[in-house]
Amino acid sequence: MGWAGVRTLPWYVAGSQVLGVTCVVITGVWMGHYYGGYAWDGSSQQFNVHPLCMVLGLVFLYGDGVLVYRVFRNESKRSVKILHALLHMMALIISIVGLVAVFDYHNSSNIPNMYSLHSWCGMLTFVLFFLQWLLGLAFFLFPWASTLLRSWYLPLHIFFGLVLLAMAVGSSLMGITEKLLFSSQSSSSKLAPEAALANVLGLLLVCFVILVGFVVSREEFRRPPNPEEEALSVHFNTLGEGSGPSSP
Amino acid sequence: MGWAGVRTLPWYVAGSQVLGVTCVVITGVWMGHYYGGYAWDGSSQQFNVHPLCMVLGLVFLYGDGVLVYRVFRNESKRSVKILHALLHMMALIISIVGLVAVFDYHNSSNIPNMYSLHSWCGMLTFVLFFLQWLLGLAFFLFPWASTLLRSWYLPLHIFFGLVLLAMAVGSSLMGITEKLLFSSQSSSSKLAPEAALANVLGLLLVCFVILVGFVVSREEFRRPPNPEEEALSVHFNTLGEGSGPSSP
Structure with missing residues (x-):
């Protein structure tokens, strides 16, 4: 069907980029406008670095790292692999900055670390991501x-x-939920403009991951098999390519 | 490899059932032990019906509805389809009870509805599930x-x-996060036994969805193609079967 043929791929990719950039911008504006911007001095402005880095690194750049096999589906496998590894390395580094930001802020403010489900799931995600990389x-x-x-x-x-x-x-969704509840203990039952903005951010993050998942799992968008490349490259040949639904 | 051949399928399915039942039991115990059990009188005990129904319906039964195509991979396609539809119908009905429970409790206690990201995502999930069904x-x-x-x-x-x-x-993860923060406003920075239990519930829910996703997406576990069945059944023939990675 026309809406999923390979010619439509650029539209889905463009959509994912618009969504991803919007998520990063909304996170930046949310922390910048409602919580006084960014700093690295143990204050609550240092906390603000955390959501921005995690959305930029572990969601947007990570998602783009996943998408390179579809965006550059006709480039050499070797180049795409290196780009894939580099994008995920950037995602890792930015995530580490985001994690240091929140641990450092917690320690300066005597807030205990790793007690919430958000922190458990987030840390598990980061550790598994590092391992997978x-x-x-x-x-x-x-x-x-x-x-x-x-x-x-x-x-x-x-x-x-x-x-x-x-x-x-x-x-991220749990982080948004926590931030809204912490920041408005008494008025948590009203939909303030801040809460509406943060909820929209949450929905857009969900749309981003769905769109990335769709592009990656769609049969029509997969890399065309390239027997010549497979035969020539020894180190960069994955063999799985083109032979099953699980090739990147 | 041995760990993913079709003979290992029963172990993965058994694991998913142990995880799923454990999630339902922990939710039941959490609400029963820490929040005074269940009622249908507009009190906070009526709220307790909500998490239990959602975990039982929209997670456990829904997941089992997904798994029937792998568990009964050698039964007739028609029977499995009907079982798939019935399990999801049960999931739908139990979810509706869970949703009525929380709206009714909110209305009795003058708590506004649909302000949190949890409610937005949860309602979106329910509406799309109903549409998909x-x-x-x-x-x-x-x-x-x-x-x-x-x-x-x-x-x-x-x-x-x-x-x-x-x-x-x-x-569900956002729901757990909210419940813990609402119930322990002042002591939210300590890991109480209740919080540990609820966090473990969150991790087990994540493990359940990963295991279901693994079983369903694994090439080796798919239904074997059955040309005779395909030729004989007209109404229940999906054609996609066996021809691509996207068949159920």
Whole structure:
């Protein structure tokens, strides 16, 4: 059907970018306008770095890292792999800044760490993401893994890649919920403009992950098989490519 | 590899059932032990019906409805379809009871409805689930849709089916976060036994949706193609079966 043929791919990708940038901008405006902007001095302005970095790193850049296999579906597999690894490295670094921001703020303000479900899920997502990044590097970018091992790990890498993006958004939704309840203890039962903005942010984050998931899982959008490339590249050949639904 | 061959399917399914039942039991115990059990009188005990019904209906039964295509992979397609529709109908009815419980409690206690991100995401999930159930009935159980329409809608039905399960769990995580913050305004920065129990519930819900997603998306666990059945059944033939990664 026309709405999902490969010619429509640029529209879905453009939509995901509009959504992703909007999420980052809304997070920035929310923290900037309602909570006094950004600082790195242990104050609550340092906390504000946390949501911005997590949405930018663990949601938007992470999602774009996932999408490169569809956006550059006709480029060489090797280049796309390196871009995939680099985007996820940027996502990792920005997430680490975001995590340091909140731990540092908590410690300066004597707020205990890691008590909420948001922190448990968020930390689990970050640790698994770091692990998945290391495994991806070891299996697919370095020439260590056999083709059998690669084709065994590939579907798991893809499955957990999408699971972690969904977990990042789930953790963000809990973060939004917490922030709104903490900041308006007494008036939490009214829909203030701030709450409406934050709720819209939550819905847009959900739309972003759904759109990324759709683009990645849609059969029509997959990379065309390239036997010549497969035969020529030894280190960068994943073998799974084109042979099953689990290729990136 | 051995850990994902079709013989391992019963273990994954058993694991999902243990996880799902544990989630329902923990929700029941959480509301029963810490919030005084259940009632239908507009009191806060009526609120307690809400989490229990949503976890039982929109997470556990919904997840089991998704799994029937793998659990009964050798039964007739028609029987499995009817079971799929019935399980989701039970999930729908129990969700409606859970929604009425919380709206009724809010109205009795003059608490405004639909202001939180939890309520927005949860209601969106419920409405889309109801729509998806109606579309599934119209496309796949009644003989109205052409085979072309069916094979067009099937991958969307599967994709959004999993998206909605993830959204149900995401909404539950926000619900847990809200409940803990509402119930312990002053001591929200300590990890009380109640909070530990509720956080564990959140993690188990995440594990449940990951396991269901894994079982459903794993190539090895799909229904074997059955050309005889396809040729014999007209109304219950989905055509997509066996021809791509998006068949149920």
